Amino acid sequence: MLNSLILSYITFVYFGAFMLYLLMMVTGKDFFGRLATFVTLVGLCAHTIAIILRWVESHNLGIGHAPFSNLYESLIFFAWTITFLYLIMEWRTKNRTFGVFVMPLAFLAMAYASFSPNISSRIQPLIPALKSNWLISHVITCFVGYAAFGISFGISIMYLVKRLDRPEWKNIFLRVIPDLSILDNLNYQVIIIGFLMLTLGIITGSVWAHSAWGSYWSWDPKETWSLISWLIYAFVLHSRFVRGWKGKRMAIFCFIGFSCVLFTYFGVNYLAGLHSYAK
Amino acid sequence: MRPFVFFGKSSMNEYKSKKQTNIIWKFFRSVKLTLFILLILAVTSILGTVIPQREGIMEFARRLNPDMFRLFISLDLFDMYHSIWFRSIIGCLALNLIICSIDRFPGALKLFRAQPRPDRKKPFENLPPEQTFIVREKQGKAAERVSSFLSRRFKNVYTAGDQNSRSFYVEKGRFAHFGVYIVHSSLLFVITGSLLGSFFGFEAYVNIVEGDKTDTVILRKQKKPMKLNFEVRCDKFSVDFYENGAPKEYRSDLSFLVNGKDVKKMSLLVNHPVQFEGVTFYQANYGSVPGKKAQLKISRHSGKDDEITMLIESGVNTALPDNKGSFQIAKIEGDFMRMGPAVLISIQPDKGDEIQFWVFKDSEMIEKKVPGMLGRFPKLNPSAFKPYTFYLDDIESKYYTGLQVNKDPGVFFVWAGFFLIIAGFYVTFFTSHMRIWVHLSNMKKRTRISIAGTSGRDRVRLDRELTHLTGNIKELFN
Numbered sequence: 094m095l096n097s098l099i100l101s102y103i104t105f106v107y108f109g110a111f112m113l114y115l116l117m118m119v120t121g122k123d124f125f126g127r128l129a130t131f132v133t134l135v136g137l138c139a140h141t142i143a144i145i146l147r148w149v150e151s152h153n154l155g156i157g158h159a160p161f162s163n164l165y166e167s168l169i170f171f172a173w174t175i176t177f178l179y180l181i182m183e184w185r186t187k188n189r190t191f192g193v194f195v196m197p198l199a200f201l202a203m204a205y206a207s208f209s210p211n212i213s214s215r216i217q218p219l220i221p222a223l224k225s226n227w228l229i230s231h232v233i234t235c236f237v238g239y240a241a242f243g244i245s246f247g248i249s250i251m252y253l254v255k256r257l258d259r260p261e262w263k264n265i266f267l268r269v270i271p272d273l274s275i276l277d278n279l280n281y282q283v284i285i286i287g288f289l290m291l292t293l294g295i296i297t298g299s300v301w302a303h304s305a306w307g308s309y310w311s312w313d314p315k316e317t318w319s320l321i322s323w324l325i326y327a328f329v330l331h332s333r334f335v336r337g338w339k340g341k342r343m344a345i346f347c348f349i350g351f352s353c354v355l356f357t358y359f360g361v362n363y364l365a366g367l368h369s370y371a372k
Numbered sequence: 373m374r375p376f377v378f379f380g381k382s383s384m385n386e387y388k389s390k391k392q393t394n395i396i397w398k399f400f401r402s403v404k405l406t407l408f409i410l411l412i413l414a415v416t417s418i419l420g421t422v423i424p425q426r427e428g429i430m431e432f433a434r435r436l437n438p439d440m441f442r443l444f445i446s447l448d449l450f451d452m453y454h455s456i457w458f459r460s461i462i463g464c465l466a467l468n469l470i471i472c473s474i475d476r477f478p479g480a481l482k483l484f485r486a487q488p489r490p491d492r493k494k495p496f497e498n499l500p501p502e503q504t505f506i507v508r509e510k511q512g513k514a515a516e517r518v519s520s521f522l523s524r525r526f527k528n529v530y531t532a533g534d535q536n537s538r539s540f541y542v543e544k545g546r547f548a549h550f551g552v553y554i555v556h557s558s559l560l561f562v563i564t565g566s567l568l569g570s571f572f573g574f575e576a577y578v579n580i581v582e583g584d585k586t587d588t589v590i591l592r593k594q595k596k597p598m599k600l601n602f603e604v605r606c607d608k609f610s611v612d613f614y615e616n617g618a619p620k621e622y623r624s625d626l627s628f629l630v631n632g633k634d635v636k637k638m639s640l641l642v643n644h645p646v647q648f649e650g651v652t653f654y655q656a657n658y659g660s661v662p663g664k665k666a667q668l669k670i671s672r673h674s675g676k677d678d679e680i681t682m683l684i685e686s687g688v689n690t691a692l693p694d695n696k697g698s699f700q701i702a703k704i705e706g707d708f709m710r711m712g713p714a715v716l717i718s719i720q721p722d723k724g725d726e727i728q729f730w731v732f733k734d735s736e737m738i739e740k741k742v743p744g745m746l747g748r749f750p751k752l753n754p755s756a757f758k759p760y761t762f763y764l765d766d767i768e769s770k771y772y773t774g775l776q777v778n779k780d781p782g783v784f785f786v787w788a789g790f791f792l793i794i795a796g797f798y799v800t801f802f803t804s805h806m807r808i809w810v811h812l813s814n815m816k817k818r819t820r821i822s823i824a825g826t827s828g829r830d831r832v833r834l835d836r837e838l839t840h841l842t843g844n845i846k847e848l849f850n
Contacts, residue, residue: 156614218614221621221642221655278832285801292797296790305643307654307776308575309786310566312453314421324414328407334829335403353414364421 096147097214101207106136107200114192121265126189156218161232168206174240194247227301235294241287246351249344314364318357400471480549490532490541495824507849511814551800558792565785573780580606603629609771624773657774669763697721
């Protein structure tokens, strides 16, 4: 189908953008950065068109539904959200170095969706449990949350890398990364977005579960792991608000938090549970 | 940077209460305890996702050695989220949250109520140079302009000063101090709701065959039957499939009966539960059972024309062709002796004893696999009553609908909690108590204007607001 063909090409577009961002940081030439932003933007536009196309195609098949119903579609949307949030961040901070640390996530998600033999890109009809108005709001809030935590993970890596910098090295790569305090502050803001969206994702999921299964909370592995991620980020925010934990410790906890998010997303598929259609 | 320790010296804006000094209070008002509980909850929650909970225990238990099994049982690890120890951790979190809030709330209230002082000097210390500028206007005139500008943009403008200097104070988002308390109380709402649900609610299930009714459901946890105040009848169950065979829709048409009288009819779909007298019904699963009718073919071995096909209800006496007696279907089995659907035919001849034998739907296939087997046993021989041979065309099958039956009086609290979380997050993360001072000082024919501010957490937004305000006030004098 056309949409999945476009989407598999976008994988390479995002990889190209990542390489250009990297080239910018290694050579220090702004030209590559501008080109990278352009390539990313083109990729995102094509990505958006492909998602809309997929939606339209599903309607043409007579099983119309929002393209958020299985692992393939969720990975595509995950990559879209990461790229979208990244471009907003680049625009707001006027700094392109984040691209090197964030775009690989978008690229990997696309590559996994498009080229893993276990993932079918076919448009499948919705099973009764997924036929609900909550599907769209639940998936969007969760994945904006996941994407924000992914970006926070990228920023945390930048933070730890930047810490290694010594002025006497005159390393271009390290020099162009924003200052530690800026990274720390930005990380905090991104975590707030992620935490807010994860909370909304859990709430919408809970309300939905109540009407689909009769229970707003069943301690299903995916629910539990999303709660674990939520607890970790609640920990990060409290330690920062009240105890003033910043910098390296926060970066490390963002690693732990994002691993929990990844496990919520992928790892849970290896455990039995109610979310089995997301496999 | 401070070392990576949990129980180090406390720092930052911890509001110190002098009234309560008792040790329990001190223990529970600590944010270190909060952090510790959050981590403990996160780590212990993992266990229940790895160890099977409630269902699938036996499979798992067989792989454990007996000591481990006993340990798991004593720690309630097979139903850990409902165990006392896990609930105690949540209880500790709730207590910690309540006491922290009570302990700190007076501080927030004080900040909320604080009388503004327009002529403070402290905010102007270390003021960045771009927030001070000089205008070519006398102080009195300049103050008027600034005053009217500020009162257009802010609700209240507080002012103080004299001939030589004037100070203005404006603010935004006083309520931001309460954001955290809204979020925390919302969690208490959710916890209260879940407690109410587990004490005064129930979770049960029931399977109802099409056409049947029941007033008894089975409690999931206790595995005991429970009577409802009314009856439910399943009038019809239907399932639709997509072209690829995946299920499209399950639908149960239900009737509710009080004292044996139909009171209400409702259609139940997945994602569209129905409620009756505070009890909610959810479409959970479905299946089929053999119904009460079977289609039989009876031949008299004197040519094809002699075959008679009839649809017969189980237990109803039917005359044999030629009136040589009567028969009835004594039993209907969906899968008899692992040889497929079968009915037990009971014949009452005109003379002699009753004869009973089973008739299989797949008799031809059975005959092929084990030739002569059905003829060998009178109980399995479809021609046991001469001259008739019985054939089973089909058994009518009936759907049953599997319903989840719940009552949860706590759910309103949970929803209220969810609403408050969202409201609280908005107040906490998107508002902040911004306090802004504008100071005008007389420099003969000119006036020096300085703009300073403070904010709870949100330095970024404050800086944006100050830059904006500085630009606007500069424009007033152009």
